[in-house]
Amino acid sequence: RRKLVEVRDLKMHFPILGGILRRQVGAVKAVDGISFDIFEGETLGVVGESGCGKSTAGRAVLRLYEATAGSIRIDGEDIATLPAEVLRKKRPAMQMVFQDPQASLNPRMTVAGIIGEPLDEHTNWDRKKKLARIYELMDAVGLNRDFANRYPHAFSGGQRQRIGIARALALNPRFIVCDEPIAALDVSIQAQVVNLLEELQDQFGLTYMFISHDLSMVRHIADRVAVMYLGKIVELAPVSRLYDYPLHPYTEALLSAVPEPDPSLERRKDRIVLKGDVPSPANPPKGCNFCTRCPKVMDICHQLDPETVEAVPGHFVACHLVSHPQTAGRTGGAEAE
Ligand code: SF4
Numbered sequence: 001r002r003k004l005v006e007v008r009d010l011k012m013h014f015p016i017l018g019g020i021l022r023r024q025v026g027a028v029k030a031v032d033g034i035s036f037d038i039f040e041g042e043t044l045g046v047v048g049e050s051g052c053g054k055s056t057a058g059r060a061v062l063r064l065y066e067a068t069a070g071s072i073r074i075d076g077e078d079i080a081t082l083p084a085e086v087l088r089k090k091r092p093a094m095q096m097v098f099q100d101p102q103a104s105l106n107p108r109m110t111v112a113g114i115i116g117e118p119l120d121e122h123t124n125w126d127r128k129k130k131l132a133r134i135y136e137l138m139d140a141v142g143l144n145r146d147f148a149n150r151y152p153h154a155f156s157g158g159q160r161q162r163i164g165i166a167r168a169l170a171l172n173p174r175f176i177v178c179d180e181p182i183a184a185l186d187v188s189i190q191a192q193v194v195n196l197l198e199e200l201q202d203q204f205g206l207t208y209m210f211i212s213h214d215l216s217m218v219r220h221i222a223d224r225v226a227v228m229y230l231g232k233i234v235e236l237a238p239v240s241r242l243y244d245y246p247l248h249p250y251t252e253a254l255l256s257a258v259p260e261p262d263p264s265l266e267r268r269k270d271r272i273v274l275k276g277d278v279p280s281p282a283n284p285p286k287g288c289n290f291c292t293r294c295p296k297v298m299d300i301c302h303q304l305d306p307e308t309v310e311a312v313p314g315h316f317v318a319c320h321l322v323s324h325p326q327t328a329g330r331t332g333g334a335e336a337e
């Protein structure tokens with residue numbers, strides 16, 4: 001398969017200023033050195049609790065934020081270093097669907113105006129050609145053409161998200177970051193919007209980075225999944241591997257809280273309740289970021305940040321249980337031999 005997106009050691013640190021001189025006294029390490037690929041036509045799910053850095057990562061990948069460090073190759077070109085005017089020409093190919101369609105749609109613009117806005121910015125089409133494209137997009141997302149001259153407030157949450165998706169599609173993008181696209185919607189219409197995203201992916205050959213805290217939904221839509229905790233990717237694997245054979249203790253805990261859709265299947269795991277809170281990304285713990293809450297923590301975890309290793313082909317994990325199994329297996333005095 002062809003790689004469309006290649007992210008290496010991406011960091012997004014926000015400075016903390018202090019004192020009367022407003023000097024930088026620290027940094028919030030919202031994203032702290034993440035690497036991943038996204039293959040053409042696939043969906044990479046990115047999961048984790050709120051504050052883990054997944055939304056920031058999505059914005060940094062599209063360069064809506066200027067990354068602190070790292071490279072972001074899209075179709076072979078590092079967009080992290082492109083000058084603004086060159087980046088602007090690349091914008092059409094990479095788009096974002098936002099969590100809150102209410103907040104991301106201009107209330108004073110009609111549906112046609114909102115969907116046509118990217119066409120105004122990036123093409124010099126005449127009115128007729130633009131309107132034809134707007135109708136085409138409304139058809140694609142299942143919006144009645146009669147709605148073209150209405151304003152966003154006249155629509156339900158699900159319809160507003162369809163407007164946002166139509167706008168994201170206007171310039172024929174190849175890559176779309178979907179940031180919690182269904183989190184603000186009624187449960188009853190979440191599946192409709194997810195199904196629409198999947199249909200559009202097939203129809204237009206789209207590649208998605210799908211950010212969500214909903215592990216059931218991600219299992220349904222993603223091909224591979226990255227699990228984030230405190231600014232880092234702790235595990236990344238094909239969806240069936242990750243859900244059936246999680247290797248990282250944090251992934252295990254997250255999955256243990258996912259309700260089983262089929263109640264006849266006896267749970268083979270108990271709910272793992274993590275102690276304490278997620279530490280502040282301004283002051284992550286020494287060693288493994290998860291060491292303050294990990295049910296399987298070992299001595300080495302407080303000393304050394306675990307490297308990411310490929311445990312089996314395509315299954316990446318950052319945990320000493322996997323990278324230093326000899327340490328994990330060793331119990332008091334066994335090394336005396
Ligand atoms: Fe837990 Fe240690 Fe693995 Fe971190 S490295 S997840 S603390 S066992």
Ligand code: MG
Pocket residue numbers: 050051054055180
């Ligand atoms: Mg978020």
